[in-house]
Amino acid sequence: MRRRWKRILLVLVIGVLAAAAVPSVLPQKTQANDAGAKAIARTASTAAETIATNEGGSFASVTLASVVGEEPSLVACGSAPCLSAASGTRGSYTVTARSASGDTFTMAGDGTSIRRTCSGGGCRW
Numbered sequence: 001m002r003r004r005w006k007r008i009l010l011v012l013v014i015g016v017l018a019a020a021a022v023p024s025v026l027p028q029k030t031q032a033n034d035a036g037a038k039a040i041a042r043t044a045s046t047a048a049e050t051i052a053t054n055e056g057g058s059f060a061s062v063t064l065a066s067v068v069g070e071e072p073s074l075v076a077c078g079s080a081p082c083l084s085a086a087s088g089t090r091g092s093y094t095v096t097a098r099s100a101s102g103d104t105f106t107m108a109g110d111g112t113s114i115r116r117t118c119s120g121g122g123c124r125w
Contacts, residue, residue, distance in 0.1 A: 019082060027122075030101045031095075034123060036081040037099035040074060044095035045107040047071040048058050052093070052111060059111075062088025067095065 015057050047070040048062045067086040068074050070092030077084045080100040089093055092110040099105070116125045 017091075030103075030122065033081065033100040034103055035104070037097040037102060037103065037105050038125065040083055040097040041095055041105045041107045042082055043071055044074055044097065045093075047074065048088060048093040048095055049109065049111070052088075057111065058085065058090050058091050059088030059093040060076060061085055062093045062095075 003021065011051070014016045015040060018053050036058055047067045049060060051062050051066055052059045052067040064076055064083065064086045067083065068076055075081060076110055077098060082097055082098055083095065084098045084104065085096040092108060096106045097118075101121065103118060103123035105118045105125070106116070108115045108117075118125060
């Protein structure tokens with residue numbers, strides 16, 4: 001009888017520990033998903049800067065296709081995380097990446113400075 005109570009107590013302790021651990025692990029997955037999208041946005045930003053360098057300083061030819069062409073490791077959306085948008089004008093560019101959690105991370109630059117923004121549930125750079 002005593003062994004049975006020890007087993008029940010052991011199961012209860014393990015249950016309480018598991019219940020406490022699960023909520024602390026869930027945010028880690030979202031942060032990992034967001035980290036992948038941030039890396040894609042930074043890589044796309046570098047590709048956009050490279051395109052402008054090759055075009056005499058103009059970002060006008062920055063498109064989703066040209067950024068992916070410049071940096072083949074980038075993947076246009078179809079899976080997440082992915083590069084979801086890229087565009088440019090003569091003086092500036094914008095690239096946006098989407099994470100598996102649905103957050104979006106945008107980098108906009110003009111050749112001298114870069115602005116980072118994000119949107120979604122709990123995103124932050």
